[in-house]
Amino acid sequence: MNKTGFEAFFKEKYSQAYFLALRILHDDEASKDVVADAFELVWRRTQQEKIENISSYLMMSVRNVCLDYIRKQNVRSHYVQASVQATEQLVHNPDQWDVREERIQAIMGSLDELTPRTRQILKLCYVERKKYREVAVELQISESAVKKHIMQALSYMRQKFRTRKFY
Template identity: 35%
Template sequence: MKTHKDSSKITMDEFDRIYDKYYPQLLYYAYGFVEDSEICRDIVSDVFGQAWENVERLGNATVGSFLYSCVRNKCIDYLRHDQAARQYAEYLQEAVEDEEGMTPEEYEERMNNVKQIISELPPRTRFVLEQCYFNNKKYREVAEILDITSSAVKKHIMKALAILRERLSVIKP
């Protein structure tokens, strides 16, 4: 990306003022896409982190449009990933709970297959899946336990569900 040197570069004090000015506006803007205040806070915080990393390329004239554009894009990405995760969760739920047409032995075999696949997941991914799905913890709670972001927890969930879906599709009931 081509950069130019000019006097409109943002200083640290100016960045603090920009943060104070735009954070509430961006939070409200993100909530228009994603109706979960915790997720919105994560998105807006990620955007400000990205802005800080690229502060030398930002000018005062473009910072507002940059921030809004980044928040919009991150919200859209979140919604795409969230939809995929929901689809995987629905598939998994159908795969393990659909007893209709299955004998008890077939159902037990299916459950054993699911348990085996889960036991073979990478340790952190398995922990996240177990905490969220079996212990009913929220992404935020698991993120705090592991000292990672809620977004990272979602990525582990998506990874686990993708592996389960792939492996279960090979195994027929």
């Protein structure tokens, strides 16, 4: 499908896709984002191959992107809830501050044991919250190399802390 044809398809199907997303998510802004992502997926797919029923494919994509969005929100909600619970425990049990500080010191010490490149990649991904792709571009390495460094570092940390009792 060419660009002009896709623009016409976009104008014709946007509201239908938006209302499907809104019905699933009950959130105006999230629905707009989801529909934009779905149209992007459809555009990319049409550049790779011919889709028989593009309208059905769009609606299926909207539904799938909505489900992915809900899953991500559930994960975020879980981490927020865990963080709130941990904070409440610290507030109600000041002795936990010492344990927490000990954990932080142990983690920081183990970071020094990593290679400089791996430590740099961990910092960029976890402290500066950069995506693997951004780190790869910045360091002029492949995205798979970034993943490899992260996996090695996390494996090392798990192995190191498996024997320590922090809980």
